[in-house]
Amino acid sequence: MGYCDEVSDLQASIVRCSSCAAPLGRVAHAEIVVCRYCKAENHVSITAEAAIARAHRFQVAADEARAMAQGVEARSVALMAEYQALSERVLRGEKALAPRALELLEGYTRLQYAPTLHMYAAWGSGDPRTQSALHEIDTVIAKVVAAGAKSLGVD
Numbered sequence: 730m731g732y733c734d735e736v737s738d739l740q741a742s743i744v745r746c747s748s749c750a751a752p753l754g755r756v757a758h759a760e761i762v763v764c765r766y767c768k769a770e771n772h773v774s775i776t777a778e779a780a781i782a783r784a785h786r787f788q789v790a791a792d793e794a795r796a797m798a799q800g801v802e803a804r805s806v807a808l809m810a811e812y813q814a815l816s817e818r819v820l821r822g823e824k825a826l827a828p829r830a831l832e833l834l835e836g837y838t839r840l841q842y843a844p845t846l847h848m849y850a851a852w853g854s855g856d857p858r859t860q861s862a863l864h865e866i867d868t869v870i871a872k873v874v875a876a877g878a879k880s881l882g883v884d
Contacts, residue, residue: 747771750858790851794844801840808837819881827883834877838870 748769815830
């Protein structure tokens with residue numbers, strides 16, 4: 730059992746499952762909603778004012794995330810170009826450049842997640858879903874870097 734994130738209009742809230750994040754549909758003052766996908770019980774209780782405030786906060790965060798995505802594009806392109814140039818040198822035998830190349834790959838990958846992370850920050854760093862998402866993102870990034878190291882022939 731967990732708590733849901735709500736996005737509301739004046740009539741009802743659109744909630745997501747606290748377990749699998751699937752949309753639960755529109756809920757008007759229900760106390761418990763069972764997810765049709767994972768069968769988790771979701772406790773839903775929110776005032777209309779709180780739901781509207783939360784929806785506004787998420788809308789602001791979404792607008793900021795869109796702007797952030799546009800803003801990181803140039804830096805992402807530069808990181809990838811530098812990574813590719815160093816990778817070619819590593820593959821030609823300059824193995825000492827591999828750590829820097831992998832840093833660039835990690836930086837590039839983290840920039841790709843920056844807007845998503847911004848949205849999770851709107852939930853709050855103490856939210857278990859935020860912590861879980863951060864862990865998942867770190868796991869994916871570690872896998873990308875490991876695959877990059879393997880392709881460069883380094884450990």
